[in-house]
Amino acid sequence: MTIHPVPTEGAAPVGITASGDALWLVEIGAGQLGRIDTDGRVEEFPLPDRAARPHAIVAGADGSCWFTEWGTGRVGHVTADGDIDVYPLPDPRSEPHGLTVGPDGAVYVALETGLAARLEP
Secondary structure: OOOOOOOOOOOOEEEEEEEOOEEEEEEOOOOEEEEEOOOOOEEEEEOOOOOOOEEEEEEOOOOOEEEEEOOOOEEEEEOOOOOEEEEEOOOOOOOEEEEEEOOOOOEEEEEOOOEEEEEOO
């Protein structure tokens, strides 16, 4: 087993996905994303709102990733280069958790409020 330390103490990674030639993870405790390359190097990308509490991440077909911001009721998108955009859900208290990219290319998000959301990229 090989361990890849995350540079930020207390980052608390909780979700991980493979995308292109890297792994992406969400750091709920640090409000950022991490990317692990094939050599094991970890690079971190702070979110626009460090209190966002990112929770889950999934790879898109184009090498980018989608992630949930549990603490702010948003869904985020990160390109393979680390450019980040976030999109608010209708209710900021919706607590988005898991998500997936559906066969139609839309992003589906499970909300702790008992709903599911569909976002068209």
